[in-house]
Amino acid sequence: MTTAEIGGLTFQGTRQPNGLHFRRIIDWDSLPESKNQEEDRPNDHGSFGGGEDFRRGATTSIEGWFQGEDREEALLARRQILGALQGQDRRITVTDELGPTSRDVSVRRVTLGDIFGFRFEISVDMFAKDPRRYGPEVPESTGIPVAGGGLQWQVGSSGTFGGSGFFGGDTIFGGSDTGSAGLVWPITWESGGSDGRITVENDGNADTYSLLEITGGLEDGFSAVEVGTGREIRFERFIDSASTVYLNPRTGAAYIDEPGNDVSGYLTRADWFSIPPGGTSVIQFFPLGTVTGTPTLTARTAPAFW
Template structure:
């Protein structure tokens, strides 16, 4: 779609709005209370323009070399926040009530205290970001025939977008030994019950590192739990008694841990807290172990894990 302010001519619909060209992909944007596509339709809000597909700005500070010959590239790149915006159009040939309904929806976004999810679907599938309004929403009504246009400016919670939650949720129990072949051997041979290594495998089909939140449920421990990335060695250790009916959540992106809900913060129990990230187009394997004595059947899972994209 065109950038705001771009002078490139585009085909327009019979109502004067920008129309989706014959070979242009269908795009659907979903915000709270509002679903729009880039195909104009009378009496229904439609997507005129967006910068959703722009990447976040990458900034690298460099020191000058002596005598001004080039520069040192010694600093790590800093990725700035994403500020996506959506320009919505509407042509209401009726009494104009649809225009004011759109106005109520747009202004309602300003009142939202908590960030909300924004999803854009294109031929690749759905990708989402958590955002809130950042800036002024202007709502000019262009004429008495119910023609309106508004731009909704947002600030995303991080520079990435995310695909749908992986289902079924990846999970594993504790390591369990196999039983082996019973003796004396009888025919047909009973090879016993196979063991379980107690490993959780996470696969990221996206184009950027994905950081999973980890949940321990269905059982407790007298001393806590250990989670180690096989091969790379990143380590999360939770040193605390866990009741059999409690749920422990390790929120890696914020560095927090809580038990039975966010209001019960137990971050101090994280004696090791390396960041475990799943590489783009790759996988990681997490080894799950109990500290002390397990009660119930503890399970490690990543119920909200999503592939990440730039």
């Protein structure tokens, strides 16, 4: 059975004696219009290529009705619907046989028909800036790299162990075999250790991003590197053990504890990375400076769909 939920209202896809029902959900899984502008070839057939095929925002609508037991119930339902859908930001979730997918939308128009027989028609028009649909988030977490027996990595303010890159080389784990800490590679991680890595997956058919959460305490901040590409997100600021930094790679937003506490100015590197359709990414977590708590990196990844 298919349902559509928005603003605390649930539209049923099957006929019930009373309540909210939808007749159809328009353009929920359609591919939005391309933003590419074609240019005609002046001396040949066809057009010049338009580059990467980015998509415009998505429009969608719900058409349905409400059925009540009496006129008073229908009048109260109209108030509830208008109150629930008033305002800009809402999340709509459609659940079908393949599971739930969601979009964040602004409600552009709500039209309610006249009441006949304790029933009235409903139309809800919405616009999503991000045209992709997202499945449920999957969280993956790790602490900082710790070898069996309690050996703990700490990266200095320069971000290296005796070289121009991480652990004494130009790339992660590259370069010389011994960092300035006197450790010899390769390291064997014994029972109880951690490599400070997480693997995130995207089971969808469109690119997606992992929302990152980093808890303190970290004296000088942290670094998160996508191992496959070397892309780095580097945040250099003290993070108290009771605080959490939130990063949204899709928008570039960064805040600490509350959305109003913007800390994007402390991002000294912001090589944001996405997870391709049907692909995976490995993220390496490094502390910067002294560790004063039990820092944790959590990546919340929602598969994305067209």
